[in-house]
Amino acid sequence: MPASPSPAPDTDAIVRVRGLSKTYAGGFQALKNIDLDIRRGEIFALLGPNGAGKTTLISVICGMSNATAGTVTADGHDTVRDYRAARAAIGLVPQELHTDSFETVWATVNFSRGLFGKAPNPAYIEKILKDLSLWDKKDNKILALSGGMKRRVLIAKALSHEPKILFLDEPSAGVDVELRHDMWRLVRALRDAGTTIILTTHYLEEAEDMADRIGVIRKGELIVVEDKAVLMRKLGKKELAITLQQPMEQVPATLARWPLALSQGGTVLTYTFDTQQEDTGIAALLRALTEHGIDFKDLHSSESSLEDIFVSLVHQDQAPTPSAQKAIPA
Structure with missing residues (x-):
């Protein structure tokens, strides 16, 4: 994947970030030349390990922190030159629970x-x-409210002025299952009504379920921005585990066209392939096994999750390893 994606201008972008960099006193560069378009009406998930620059990027876009270089527009308004109009288009749910403790919710x-x-x-x-x-x-x-209820109040505050853009910075951190379900139900309803949602989360299954597009940031650099389905198709892997009736010592040379791995003990053959490839190779493989007199008693398929892909992108020293398994009748 390219280390610094440079998107073509998106005419329907509601948030546009160009050449954005942020260097703190002491020389630490938290953001490095970020280019990003966020489309109107989408759910965009910004993923990255702790310290990658997610919160800094959100803070700059929302006008709470000044960039060292670059520009940001929100709903067509420059966040520096036209701060008030830009900020009025944005609702922010921060990570920290902070509000006036002595006021009522209403x-x-x-x-x-x-x-x-x-x-x-x-x-x-x-x-x-x-x-x-x-x-x-x-x-x-x-x-007098619990932590989960305070989190709900922060969401209500962020929505109070009917923003077109809603930032959710780790909204699920430390909340109960009920709030999480309420929140994602509300997020979907807001998206359906035209609100643009940008979220950061460590619950990658949520991003996989909710997001239309995924961005991954690492050490202040945006290393990938892609439609979720395209990302998982490009970087995902599938595996077919074939449990044999009888163990074998080695894979026959005539089966070399398939990338097969034989387990210790010789009882399981594993076929690994890209999700972009056609699954028709599976049928041909099973026919070839039968023609070679190799009987099997069970099949299991698995494919990369968004978490697998995220880990491989962040570390870039290993291929995604399939983890979500489902049984296939033999």
């Missing part, structure tokens, strides 16, 4: 809406609180 969400110059809209605020299962807590003070 007051803090309403106040957040007012900060962006939006007219009061009690019906809209009520809908948000109900969607996040906060309605029965609307008169509670923030300090």
Whole structure:
């Protein structure tokens, strides 16, 4: 994969990042010449190990940190020259739980809406609180809420001014299963209504389930940006494990056209192939085994998950190893 993807201009990009770099005092370069277009109405998952630059990138896009070089536009507004309009288009759910502990849920969400110059809209605020299962807590003070409920309040605050772009920075960190389900149900509804979602997460199964596109950042560099389905097709691997009726000492030379590995003990043959390849090779392989008098009693297929691909991209010293298994009747 190219180390520094340079996307062609996307005419439907709602967030456009060009040549973005960020160097902190002391010389540490957190971001290195980032180019990125985020499409209107998509769910974009930004993945990377701790310290890769995910939160720094979000902070710069949201105008909370100044870039050393480069430009960012949000909904057509430059985040430096037209900060107020750009920031009004953005809702942010940060990692940290911080809000006014002595305010009620209703007051803090309403106040957040007012900060962006939006007219009061009690019906809209009520809908948000109900969607996040906060309605029965609307008169509670923030300090009396559990950590999961405080996380819900942060999401409600981020949505209070009806942003076109929503950033979710590790939104699932430390939350319960119920909130996670509520949150992803709401995210899908927002995307269906036209909101653009950018999320970072360490729960890669969530990114695999939710995202339309994936970006991977490593040591401040954006190393890949791709449609999720295309990424998994390009970098994914599939395996077929064939359990033999009788062990064999070695793979016959006549089966050399298939990349077969024989397990210790000679009881399992493993056929590994790219997901871009046609699966018709499996049928030909099974016919060849039968023609050679090699009987088998079980088949299992497996394929790379997004987690496997992520690990291979971040470390770039190993191929993705299939992990998600499913049985196939022999």
